[in-house]
Amino acid sequence: MAEEKKLFKVTIDNITVEVEPGTTILNAARQIGGEVTPPAMCYYSKLKGSGGKCRTCLVEVAAGSTADPRPMPKLVASCRTTVMDGMIVKNITSDRVLEAREGVVEFLLINHPLDCPICDQAGECDLQDLSYSHGTEGTRFEFQKRTFIKHNLGPYIQLHMTRCILCYRCVYVADQLTSKRVHGILDRGDRAEIATYIEKALDNDFIGNVIDVCPVGALTDRTFRFKNRVWFTKPVKAHRNCSKCCGKVHAWLRGDEILRVTGRKDQWGEVEDWICNECRFEKKNLTDWEIEGPADINRHSVISQGHYSGKIGTTKPTETFPNIMNGRQPKLLMDIHSVSEVNPPDLNLAAIPGPAHSGDFEEKKEISDKQ
Amino acid sequence: MGRKLLLEHAGVEGIRYYDAYRKKGGYASVEKALKMTPEAIVEEVKKSGLRGRGGAGFPTGLKWSFIAKPEGVPRHLVCNADESEPGTFKDRYLMEFIPHLLIEGLIVSSFALGSNTTYIYIRGEYAWIPDILEQAIAEAKVNGWLGKNILGSGFDCEIYVQRGAGAYICGEETALIESLEGKRGNPRIKPPFPAIKGLWDRPTVVNNVETLTAIVPVINLGGEEYAKIGVGRSTGTKLISACGNINKPGVYEIDMTISVEEFIFSDEYCGGMANGKKLKACIPGGSSVPILPANLLLKTAKGETRYMNYESLSDGGFATGSMMGSGGFVVLDEDQCVVKHTYTIARFYRHESCGQCSPCREGTGWMEKILKNIDTGKGKMSDIDLLWDIQGKIEGNTICPLGDAAAWPVAAAIRHFRDEFEWHVRNPEECLRRNFGLAHYADPLEAVA
C-alpha cells in the first residue's frame, strides 16, 4: 500500500488549499490562481536560487502554523518562504502588503525610464503590468535617473541596462543552462549593473533564453527589435525537430512573416521549456516550422487585442465600435505625429541612448540624426 | 571604578605578546574548557546571559545551541571582525592591543562548537591587524594551544585570518560567509540559517570579536558568576567606543550599571563635552540606531535616569528610546547640524548597500539625494514627509537588516529634530553659510552643565 503523503493546509486570502510540504507560499497561491497570486519580478520557478530580491511578492503571515499560530512580525517574500501546516497568509486582503508593494513598485520605477511608448518590451512587460496593478499614478522622484549606454552582446542580444531591475534571472540562465558565463553583476548598490566588464559577446546555444526571462526591456532580441509592436503580431504555437532543444516555440507572425520566435510562456509568464539559439534566431521562415494553432494568450493582455479566440478567455469581444455607437464609424481625430514636439516622425527614438527627456530633446535629436 | 573583564590587562606592557599575556593568567580558560564537554560549555554560556556584542544582542548560548550536527559534516566558527558601523571601533582595539584574548576565546568557542577550522574575517581596511593576529596565532601554536591534539584532549584546531576588501555589508553574517567563499557580499535569503547551512553549506556560527573574547571570562568565572555582573538581561561588561565632541574619545569597558550621564560627563569615561560646549544629541549604539536629543538621552520619557544597558537604552521603543547596538557612542554638541549628520549617514548606507533588493538599492539612494538637497538649502517642506514615507517603505521590507539600518537614523532625525529640517527649508541661504542647526535642543541640558 502506498504511504499517503501528508499534505499541508494553507489559507491564502481566505482560500484554503492543500499542498505538499516544501511548497512555497507563492507556489501554493499559484495553485489557487487569480488575484490571490502575488506578483513575482525576480522569482522564476525554473531557475534554481532565483527569487527573494525584488520584494514584490511580499505577503503577511497572519499565523505561522497550527502548531505555532503566532504571526510573523515582518512581511515575508512568498517566493522563498515555505508553507507550514495551518499557515494563514494575507496577500491582497492585507493593507500592509498592498502598501509595501506600492512602495516596491515606486522603488523599481524611480530609476526606470517612464517611456514605455518607445520601449520594445511594451505590451509584454512585467514591470508595466505591475505598475498598473500595484503602483500609483505619477512619480515623486525629482532627480536625474540613472542611465547607461546600450550594449550589443553579440549579434543577437542587446542589453539596455537603463531598463534593468536587477532580478538576476539572466545570470542564473547563464549559470544553469550554459557552460560558461561571461556576464554578471558588476559594482554594487544603486551602481550595480549587468555587464561583461569588457566587450564580449554572449555566445552559447542557450543564451538566447535570457531574453525570455528578462521581465523588462533590458535584454531584447536584436533580430526583432523595433520591427513591430507585439500587439500587432500574432503568436502561434509551432514546432520543429531540433537536435538541441525541445523545438516547441511561439512564432510571432505578421501576415505570413515570422518576425520573432520565443519560448512558450505559461500563464505566469514563464517559459515551458528552454529553446536554443538556432530555433530562436535563425528559423524565420514559415517552412521551418509546423504551425499548431494560435497560442494561448490571456485576453487581458494587449497582445490578444482583436486577434482570435483561444483557450484562456480569448473570446473576441462581439461589440465593435459601430455597434456601440449606433453605426458611427471611428474617425481619426488627429495624427499625434503632426503635433507632438517630442515624438516627430523624423526622430528615430530607438537610436537614442538612455531614456528620452523632453529637456534634452534637441541634443538627442542630433544623435539620432547622425545615426 | 567599574569591573574590567576584557581590558583588565590592556595597560600591561607587552600584553600584545604571548609571554606577558600568559603571565597575566592568559589561556587559563582553555585549560579549564578542554576538561569540560562541549555541551557543558554551551550551558555555561547560556547561564552567563551573554548577548551578541555585534549589534543585534541575540543570546550567544542560544545561538550556539542551534548549530546542526549532521554526521560527518565539518562545522565552522567564524569570527566577525568586519567592524564597520560608523562610531564603532572597539573590536579593532581588542585585536590590535590584546590579540591573544581573542585567540583564547576562539579556541574555547571552537571546541564548544566542534570547529576544527576557524576563520577570522576582518575588514580589509584594518590592513595591519592581520599581521598582529597571525603572530598571536603563531605564538599560540608554538605553545601548544593550537594545532593537533591540544593539551592532549584530542581536539584539533586551526585559526586563519581572512581580509575583506571594503564592504560594510560583510558584517551581516550571511554576506560575510559569501565573502569568505570568495563571492560578492550579497546577504543570503534566510532560511536556511547559517547554523544549518553556512560556510560551504556546512553548519556555521558567526560571532562578533567582542562576544568571542567575552567567552574567556565566562569560562574563567563560570556562567553564573558572570551573570551577576551587570543588571537584568544586560549581563557582563560591554565595550563602548565613544567619539564625537567629547574630551576623551576612546574605548571604554563598562559594567552596564552606570548612567548615560555618568558615562559622558565623568572623568573616568568621556570626560565631558569638548570645548565647554553643551550636549545636543547622541547616537548611543552605532550610526544605525536612533539618534536621541539630550533630554531623552539622559532621562527616559518617564523621567527616569537612563542607563548604559540594553533595556534602558531601548526604553520607550523608537518613539523615545534608542538601542545599545554595537556600542558606537557618537556625541554631538550644540554646534552640530543633525541634517548634515543624517545626510552623511544616508550617504554611507547608500554607498554600502549591496544592491540586491529593490527597497534598499533604490531607497537609500533616493534618501541621500533628498537629504543632500535639504542640507544645501534646496529642499522643500514636502521633502520631509517624503523622506518619512520612503524610510517607512524600506524598513522591514529588505533581505537583510541594512535596509532597517538605513531607515532608522533618518526616521529618528525627523522624529526628534523636525524643526531643524524645517529651518533648513526656510533658511536656504543661511544653512549654506553655516554648518550647524538649532542649538535649542541642547537647552534642557543647562541643569547638567
Added chain:
Amino acid sequence: MEFSEEKLKKVSEIIARYPEGKQKSALLPVLHLAQEQFGWLSVETMDYVAALLSLEPVEVYEVATFYSMYNLEPVGKYLFEVCQTGPCMINGSDDIIAYIGERLGITPGETTADGLFTLKTVECLGACGYAPMMQLGKHYREHLTKDKVDAIIEECRNNAAANN
C-alpha cells in the same frame, strides 16, 4: 604578467586554508596580493587571477567591482583615502579634504600630474575616536590637522625622492 615566486608561494598557502575544491575562497586575499604587486587590477591581472584559481574571468570582475578597496584604474603612488562619514565630519573632515585638495591641486577622485598622489573620499574606516583620519597604504593617519597633512605630504615626497 605573473606573480613573483614569493607571492605564488603565498597563494598556495592561502588556498591550503580551505577545503579541497573551495579555492574560490582565496579570491579576495589573492586580489589583495595582485594589487600589492601591480598597483591596481587591470583586466589582464584579473584574468591572470581567474586562471590561477580556475575561475571564470567574470567571477573575478564581479568580486573586484563589488569591494571598494580594489583599484580598477591606476592610482598615484600615495593614495590618500580620507574618511567623510558622520563622526569624522563632526570633527572637521570636510576641511581636511578641502585642504589636501588645495595642497595637491586636485579634487577627490583625481591624481596629481606627477602620478604621486591620489585623493579619494571614503566612508567610515572604523577610527571614529581618532577623527579626522585617513588611510595611507597599510596604515591609518589619525587626528589629522593641517600641519599633519603638510608633514605627511612632505614625508611622501621625500620617500618618493629617496626611492628614485
